[in-house]
Amino acid sequence: MGPHVLIVGADKGGVGKTTVSRTLRDYFHAHGISVRAFDTEAPNGVFKRFHWDVEVVDLTQSDDQMKVFDKLREAQVTLIDIRATLLSTTLATLSEIGFLDGVKEGRLRISVVHVIGSSQASFDEIDATAKAVEGATHHVLLNHTNGTKFAGLPASAKDAIVIPQLNTMANDTIDRLGVGFEAYIADKSQSEVLQGYARAWLKKVYAAYDKVALNAL
Structure with a gap:
């Protein structure tokens, strides 16, 4: 299998996408897997505040699309934290430039970690996103880090990745310090x-x- 492109996103905002990206960046490093990480909250970034090696890009621009997707073989994983409202657009771009065909042909792996909120509007995104990935792996993720409660989940979320709640004081301290989770622990x-x-x-x-074998190469 070729390089792994891992997209973290949702069209709805405020669901904790960047927190998930931060854990994934640490996860790959902990497994000895090389990772290129990108923050699409241009121009200043949010993900980058916690990790100096994260690069801020604007995926609506061709130059930045090339910066991300022309150099996939520079690392085993390319991790992209997609800003709110940009997930559908990014998936459409990947389809347009033929990257989803690359998945079907076995040249690369694309996984979408779809972070959903607790509202019906967020639940409604699941099926549409699953259809848009065209052969890529689609993971629904429930992020309880800040105590979010999920009720009335649809059947499409039954096999979701579940992130538990983090102690509030620990979460607030790490956020205030602007460091990675592994860096804080160390x-x-x-x-x-x-x-x-x-x-x-x-x-x-x-x-x-x-x-869900996110560390499989």
Whole structure:
């Protein structure tokens, strides 16, 4: 199998896409898998605030599309944090430039981690997104990190990746510091209690990713 393009997104905002991207960036590093990471919240970025090696791009522009997709073989995984409202457009672009055909031909792997919210509008995105990926792998993800409750989930979400809630103080501290989760856990100057919460939470997150073989090459 060729390089793996991993897209994290949703058309609805406020569902915690960047938190998921941050865990995935750490997940691949923890598995010794090389990763190129991109933030599409141009021009300033949100994902980049936590990881210096993340590059901010505007995927509506051809120059930045080339920057991301012309160099896939520079790393085993290309991780893209898609800003709100841009997921459908990005999938349409991948279809237009033939990348989804590459999946069918076995030249590369594309996975879409579709982070949904707790509203009906977010649930309604699931089927439309699944149809748009045309052979790529579509994972629905329920992000409980900030205590979001999901009720009335449709059948299309029954096999979703589930991210548990993180201790509020640990989450707020890591966000305030603007560091990665693994970096926070490794920082000996931080609270051992909060690091313990973060470590236990991240272990559960990684297990959820292992279950759907996101680390398979």
